[in-house]
Amino acid sequence: MKLKVKDVEFSYGSVQVLKDVSIELAASEMLSVVGPNGAGKSTLLRCIDRILKPQRGDILLDGRDIKEMHLMELARKVGYIPQSSAQVFPATVFDTVLMGRRPHLGWKSSEEDTEKVLETLQLLDIEDLAMRDINELSGGQQQKVFIARALTQEPEVLLLDEPTSNLDIRHQLEVMDIIKNIVREKGIAAIMAIHDLNLASRYAGRIIMMNGGKIFAAGNPASVLTPENIKHVYGVEVKVNNHDERPYIVPIRPVRQCGDRAESIERN
Amino acid sequence: MTSSGETISGTGKSAEIKAEYKKFVGRKILFILFSLALIFIIAGVAATLGSANITFLETYSTILHRFFPDHFHTRWLADVVIWNLRLPRILMGILAGIGLAVAGTMMQGILRNPLASPFTLGISAGAGFGAALAITFSAGFIAGEYLIIGNAFFFALIPTFIILGLTRYRRATPETMVLAGIAMLYIFGAATTLIEYFAEAEAVKMAVFWMVGSLGRALWKDLLPVSIVLAVCVPLLMWKSWDVNVMGAGDETAKSLGVNVERTRIFILMIATLLTAGIISFVGTIGFIGLVAPHMCRMVIGGDNRFLIPASGLFGAALLLGADTVARTIIAPVILPVGVLTAFMGGPMFLYLIIRRKRREYW
Known part of the structure; x- marks a missing residue:
């Protein structure tokens, strides 16, 4: 098992965001994590990359506790792709992608690092953007640059925080295809927090549905994305069609919620 | 993945990007050399200007005479004027320009805030308060010269210590630090006003002039401590330039790339504060250089701090030296404090650049 998350709990102050999460x-x-806003999806990803430190539980990478790893060592193994850019000052796409080499390099970047950057730019078909400023790019282009940065990091685990949230449908498909191919070809394990249930259904091997900081359901798309689960977790009545052997969700209307939303009615 | 490096570099597009990137790096280096040349030219011009008539060539001849007395000749007057009066001032201008610009670059970098500078973080306000305290409550200005420097230095460090103290309770995010810095600015500003309110008119005038900043007080013996501060702080900041680049992409990304974001931010803030304090305690709170020099350089060479630090340091030095030269000559024989000129010249120049720039703004 590449990555093992064991009974992780995390709180912001007195607000508990993750409870007994195991993965x-x-x-x-490729694992998709779905769930309503505030379910703890992003928090879970941040805990796995030690951006946040869980108060309880262990996260093991190849059997080693990430708490005992050096920051740089962890950075060589786990890549994180943020939702959007926080870049204020100018930076070229080339330099942004070169940042992915930070865990591997000293003060000066080498010829090998340059080659790695070029290789990744080519892989994502964004060579034409190389000398452009990251802030001049569209959301879809930026997302590809972030993926390129994480890939030059050469990680074994890739964490994606809603990679498609700002993209039009063409870019959504492009980005998801890229991720899918990378996962397959490079043998990377990927966890993706995602809002779009249909994208999750279409691309993920497995889906975890979170609710109130807990894992509500986990399994293949068909077993997780059921009308009952979605109604319980999101409070939305949906119709689930079958499309190419995958569930396809058509939302109908929001419903009044009753009972404890966080209550787990099934696992797997 | 490693073996494909050969084939990749063979393809046309990659080679093209590589060439373009090399050109980009070349442009950065060219700009650094240009700034360096600018310093030498302005320094030469600055040394010729003044009530004693000394030509540009004679200036350099006088300077080189001390090193190679057989090859270069000089007059006694030129020697005294250049070496005792003009050179310390010029060298202090260079050192102060480098230090203030480098400190400003790094503060903006770690706080991801284009408005960050020694002013907005309260460092200047702290130094001003320290100086006002020394000026008002000590006997005389001349006897108390080191008292003012020491006091200004000490109080310049205090706002940063308080900000860092706060990070024990709140995480060291850019927002926390900038807001805490603004609070320091107001607190020390008010404290200075309070002192001045009850002080003698002459002391108030002196304190006000101190705060504007001037290179006129520079002496040879002051250059040594300032040089030492620079020699220690600038390389330390250069060393962290990669990490600051990565932090520019956001705290989360930087953390995922292995940077200890909060510790780095605190470390750089401490070094940049030390650097600023070491300078402004001698020359007063010269404004604007720390704010505009980094921006001007970013517009030309981009945001990579590995190049930006030397570029804005040297360009800042040229800027400050240029401003001081104008300050000395514009209404000669009256010499204006350089701090007035940096703001008067830098302000419009900055506005012009903001308007003219075609690329998308970053604030």
Whole structure:
């Protein structure tokens, strides 16, 4: 097992955001994490990359506790792709992608690092953007640059925080295809927080549905994305069609919610 | 992945990007050399200007005479004027320009804030308060010269210590630090006003002039401590330039790339504060250089701090030296404090650049 998340709990102050979250992930596997706003999806990703430190529980990478790893060592193994850019000052796409080499290089970048950057730019088909400023790019282009940065990091685990949230449908598909191919070809394990249930259904091998900081359901798309689960977790009545052997969700209307939303009615 | 490096570099597009990137790096280096040349030219011009008539060539001849007395000749007057009066002032201008610009670059970098500078973080306000305290409550200005420098230095460090103290309770985010800095600015500003309110008129005038900043007080013996501060702080900041680049992409990204974001931010703030304090305690709170020099350089060479630090340091030095030269000559024989000129010249120049720039703004 590549990545093992064991009974993780995390609180911001007195507000508990993650409760008893356990996940296992193998290499070349793509896991989607879905759930309503505030369910703890992003927090979970941040805990796995030690951007946040969980108060309880362990996260193991190849059997080693990430708490005991050096920051740089962890950075060589886990890549994180943020939702949007926080870049204020000018930076070229080339230099942005070169940042991915930070965990591998000293003060000066080498010829090898340059080659790695060029290789990744080519892989994502964004060579034409190389000398452009990152702030001049569209959301879709930026997202590809962030993916390129994470890939030059050469990670074994890739964490994506809503990679498609700002993209038009063409870019959504492009970005998801890129991620899918990378996961398969490079044997990377990917965890993706995602809002779009249909994208999750279409691309993920496995889906975890979170609610109120807990894992509500986990399994293949068909077993997780059921009308009952979605109604319980999101409070939305949906119709689930079958499209190419995958569930396709058509929302109908929001419904009044009753009972404890966080209550788990099934696991797997 | 490693073996494909050969084939990739062979393809046309990659080679093109590589060439373009090399050109980009070349442009950055060219700009650094240009700034360096600018310093030498302005320094030469500055040394010729003044009531004693000394030509540009004679200036350099006089300077080189001390090193190679057999090859270069000089007059006694030129020697005294250049070495005792003009050179310390010029060298202090260069050192102060480098230090203030480098400190400003790094403060903007770690706080991801284009408005960050020694002013907005309260460092200047602290120094001003320290100086006002020394000027008002000590016997005489001349006897108390080191008292003022020491006091200004000490109080310049205090706002940063308070900000860092706060980060024990709040995480060291850019927002926390900038807001805390603004609070320091107001607190020390008010404290200075309070002192001045009850002080003698002459002391108030002196304190006000001190705060405007001037290179006129520079002496040879002051250059040594300022040089030492620079020699220690600038390389330390250069060393962290990669990490600051990465932090520019956001705290989360920087953390995922292995940078200890909060510790780096605190470390750089401490070094940049030390650098600023070491300078402004001698020359007063010269404004604007720390704010505009980094911006001007970013417009030309981009945001990579590995190049930006030397570029804005040298360009800042040229800027300050230029401003001081104008300050000395514009209404000669009256010499204006350079701090007035940096703002008067830098302000419109800055506005012009903001308007003219075609690229998308970053604030």
